[in-house]
Amino acid sequence: MARKILLHDIDVANLTDFNVYRNLGGYTAVEKMFKNFTPDQLTEEVKKSGLRGRGGAGFPTGLKWSFLDKKTDKPRYFVCNFDESEPGTFKDRHIGQLNPHQLIEGMILGSYALGVRTAYVYIRGELFYVLKIIEKAIEEAYQNGFLGENIKGSAYSLDLYCQPGAGAYICGEETALLESLEGKRGNPRIKPPFPAVVGLYGCPTVVNNVETIASLPWIINNGAEAYAAIGTEKSKGTKLISACGHINKPGVYEIELGLPVEEFIYSDEYCGGIRNGNKLKAVIAGGSSVPILPAELILKTAKGEPRLLSYESLEEGGFETGTMLGSGGFIVMDDTTCMVKSLLTYARFYHHESCGQCSPCREGTGWMENILRRIDTGKGSMKDIDLLVHIAKHVEGNTICPLGDAAAWPVASAIRHFREEFEEHIKLQQCRFTK
Template sequence: MAEFERILLRDIGKPESWSIKTYEKGGGYKALKKALSSYSSDDIIEMVKSSGLRGRGGAGFPTGVKWSFVPKDTDKPKYVVVNADEGEPGTFKDRVILEEEPHMLIEGIILAAYAIGAHEAYIYLRKEYPLAKKRLLTAIEEARKAGYIGKNILDSGFDLEIYLYIGAGAYICGEETALLESLEGKRGHPRKRPPFPATHGLYSCPTVVNNVETLSNVPFIVLHGPTWYRQFGTEKSPGTKLFSCSGAVKRPGVYEIPLGSMTLKQLVFDVCGGMKEGHELLGVIPGGISAPVLTPEELDVPLDYESIAAKGSMLGSGGVIVLDKTFSAVTYARRAAEFYAEESCGKCTPCREGTPWLVNLLRKIESGEGTEEDYNLLLEVTHAIRGKTFCPLGDSAACVVENFATKYREDFEKLLKKPAAVS
């Protein structure tokens, strides 16, 4: 890959990268000044639309299109809600922005609010990020003192307040409708959709919910324009993406890469330095635990939304988990199933009842007590969950287990009890 200048991670390593001083020195808040003095809200939505920016929280939905669904002529208040829950196992890329470059997110929030006509924004932050909380609170105060938040921002007549809300540690509260329920002070259960948050979101008012990384791209799009932005990435997956890489590689970490500019194999073997000494590759999960695993033979795939989807997996959150042969595929499947069973919110019967079934069957197989019948039942349970729940948590549990069980069938078969020989 040709060298490129980091965009989202540009301030990492600079002294006090999280301060307003460092952010402004690198051009921070210039986009906001430009937007408030020269662009209408519609202009901003159009720019984000033509940039092709897609949501970085997992689903990859086009951000500008989402913003354009927010009704313009409504008496209801509108809201911007930032999804900073980052609960997907293997994902820790938003953390870098929240802790090291919080002003980039804040500028993105103000631009999003201006674009949709919101005067209140909420950041829903996972409670496991105390440093992010501290840095965000300081950054919000710095931005207020500088006149970027509050009443009549930069004499434009536009008002905005940003509030920080700390979650209580539930994976399901990263799902946008459960997040909204939680923000309203209720139990974090997903809502039926439609209606979608763009029309019926927080307190049933028009709301845009966006991921931290998604919003952090917006200042660059507004400052430099969509054509500039599109020089990075591919036609359908423009821009750069943060990948958090973990597992048995030599250089785990968070990397920024123009979408489609390299393959998953290159990310694992060149950027992350390949496998640690003495560890053998079993497979790679490309987009957080909910993305189906790819075998070593399937890694020659460009890192963009379409190419990974064509391989039957997902780019998802960009949480690349490198699995090695220290554990078998059965163990990895069991660990994933345990996570989903623990985190299932219990609203939908197939997920609430089905995920513990997956765990029990996988534990039985792992311990050598499982039979061919148990293996078949495992697959049957995945079918009983899939497509029958309000939110994708159940689907993910089913998909991940089915994927491990079919792609690594031999690992499973090795552990199955053979029928007793008839003499």
């Protein structure tokens, strides 16, 4: 059985209750923090652990913290990104709903390291039931002296607020999130300057993902070296994978990074194989924004090595034959799946969620959706396939934020790996799977 860092107590009854969490050793990392670490030492400890951001980009967490502008006398902010709207990704709500104190404890640790007096959890509007759970847990943390003035008799004080968004996917992009938190329309900002220098209300800010923050108590309790001993050279610790699609056991799984993809899909400990004994056709391994891979390339790299659930193994081969770990939203498709139709679903999503600030994304996402719908309804022509590739190429890298890339990569990769299926759809003027 894999070691559990994030989900070790997840099945304990009433874990959302302060006393239950506390009796299982909760908030001891905060006590240890006051005894053993200065803020800079805590940042160093997180750097040593090798923890990488779990929101999608995989940026090293301690390094990100060290970029925070500490020369200015402006206040600093720490913000938890709980927007979680990426199709296929549903891991953060698992923590928020079942173990909110783990997240709050992580927020205290991060805030202390960054010298922050006020911190926020920005939560997706649709997760209102989770917001209520977190707000109750915050109240309990105040009542028990872990939030507020002079935490546990120390000189350190922290206020923590939970703020819902209005349900826009783009508000998960960290600068759009900050705009939204300031009460404005959630449009991504042009970078630089980065939030570490000009963030919330123009002040130095760090934004981290829920899972990243929830990993901190274990790291402080057990030490950076213990965390770094789990995983692979470039992918340390454990990762939550939300698995969905045509598998026997969809759900949220905690894996040790470096687990073979084949074991994850077929073993009973995880996905339990493909439904109805069907054949695996393709996987989107890191949430809908990453390139799709056909069965042969998700199980083995182009070099013939077993593909692992790690940052470096999934990236092996670049975008020609590889993909990304992203947020860990693992979408499995069996051999009854129509690639045109599933790609149309994603294209429709990105078109709908584009904030419209930059023309390649605003227009390109709409064009890609329209062309895919044309092909799907039997009215496409062969020229449409190259047109899609052309549009995707011109959206990628030419936009203010990575939503443009996220819309382009699934299109480019689906055509790269399943071109014949698009051609067949156009020739037949209908879908082979539903005719």
